[in-house]
Amino acid sequence: MLNPDSVGSTFAGTEPIIVSQSEVDAFCAVIGEADTSIAPPTFTIRITLTQFEEILTRPEIGLDWSRLVHGDQKFEIFSPIKPGDELTCSATIESYRVAAGNEIVTVRSDLYRTSQLAISAWSTLVVRA
Amino acid sequence: MNTVGTELPPRVFHLNRELLKRYADASGDQNPIHQDEDFALSVGLPNVIAHGMLTMALVGKYISDFAGGSAKVLEFGARFIKPVIVPAGQEVDLTVTATISDITDGKISLTLSATSADVKVLGMAKAVILQ
Numbered sequence: 001m002l003n004p005d006s007v008g009s010t011f012a013g014t015e016p017i018i019v020s021q022s023e024v025d026a027f028c029a030v031i032g033e034a035d036t037s038i039a040p041p042t043f044t045i046r047i048t049l050t051q052f053e054e055i056l057t058r059p060e061i062g063l064d065w066s067r068l069v070h071g072d073q074k075f076e077i078f079s080p081i082k083p084g085d086e087l088t089c090s091a092t093i094e095s096y097r098v099a100a101g102n103e104i105v106t107v108r109s110d111l112y113r114t115s116q117l118a119i120s121a122w123s124t125l126v127v128r129a
Numbered sequence: 130m131n132t133v134g135t136e137l138p139p140r141v142f143h144l145n146r147e148l149l150k151r152y153a154d155a156s157g158d159q160n161p162i163h164q165d166e167d168f169a170l171s172v173g174l175p176n177v178i179a180h181g182m183l184t185m186a187l188v189g190k191y192i193s194d195f196a197g198g199s200a201k202v203l204e205f206g207a208r209f210i211k212p213v214i215v216p217a218g219q220e221v222d223l224t225v226t227a228t229i230s231d232i233t234d235g236k237i238s239l240t241l242s243a244t245s246a247d248v249k250v251l252g253m254a255k256a257v258i259l260q
Contacts, residue, residue, distance in 0.1 A: 023155070026151075026154065026155040027155045027186070029151070030148065030151050030152045030155050030183070030186065031187055031189070031190040033193065033199070035198060035199065038198070038200050039199065040189055040190065040193065041193065041199055041202040041205050042182060042185050042186045045156060045158075046156050049157070049158060050157055069209075070181045070182065070209055071209060072207065072208040072209060072253070073181070073182065073185060073207060073209075074204070074205070074207075075204065075205050076203070076204050077205075080199060080200045080202075122206075
């Protein structure tokens with residue numbers, strides 16, 4: 001179970017992440033996007049889900065990642081991501097509830113490029129009973 | 130001419146197991162429910178299912194194409210209501226359509242629909258793009 005005391009808290013992610021051309025190329029290729037000079041709108045899930053897993057499974061937070069289902073997802077893009085960008089990530093646990101034994105957690109990730117907010121993304125994650 | 134209420138032309142994307150593997154590698158999401166049929170069945174799924182975020186990435190491509198590039202997409206959100214089921218050796222359709230729901234201050238709001246095998250797979254799918 002998620003530690004309810006963590007709701008409302010913001011957690012710093014790991015080391016800064018440098019977006020490589022090859023990872024943008026691979027993502028674009030899957031969806032048939034020819035313009036690889038900009039990351040597609042949902043590209044940063046590659047960064048944020050990894051960061052969420054690292055943060056939310058810390059012992060003091062305690063989410064069970066193995067039974068996780070993605071409920072919904074939203075992106076607000078203030079400045080599109082480009083190859084070569086160096087990004088830092090933070091995660092805020094915005095809400096948490098338990099319904100029929102399922103844990104429902106909404107987490108916001110904020111990705112910053114040189115301390116300017118580039119993308120906020122909200123993920124609702126459901127840990128199935 | 131883009132006006133509120135305009136329906137955008139539908140587009141059909143095709144998914145297969147190979148695309149799911151490529152998306153797993155491109156996104157880093159290697160959950161076996163998207164690749165391993167025995168595992169998917171063992172956790173009660175009808176078959177291998179596509180990553181919800183792959184569905185969303187393809188709808189994102191539809192949005193970017195209408196907007197005139199990824200850089201023009203300001204907001205995009207959706208709820209995952211049903212899985213896209215991808216049996217071995219088959220091409221599965223994902224049909225995407227959209228309606229212009231608002232045009233304000235140089236921004237266009239879209240309400241999107243995504244179906245696979247006539248089942249609605251995304252709910253509350255909305256995007257905002259630069260006009």
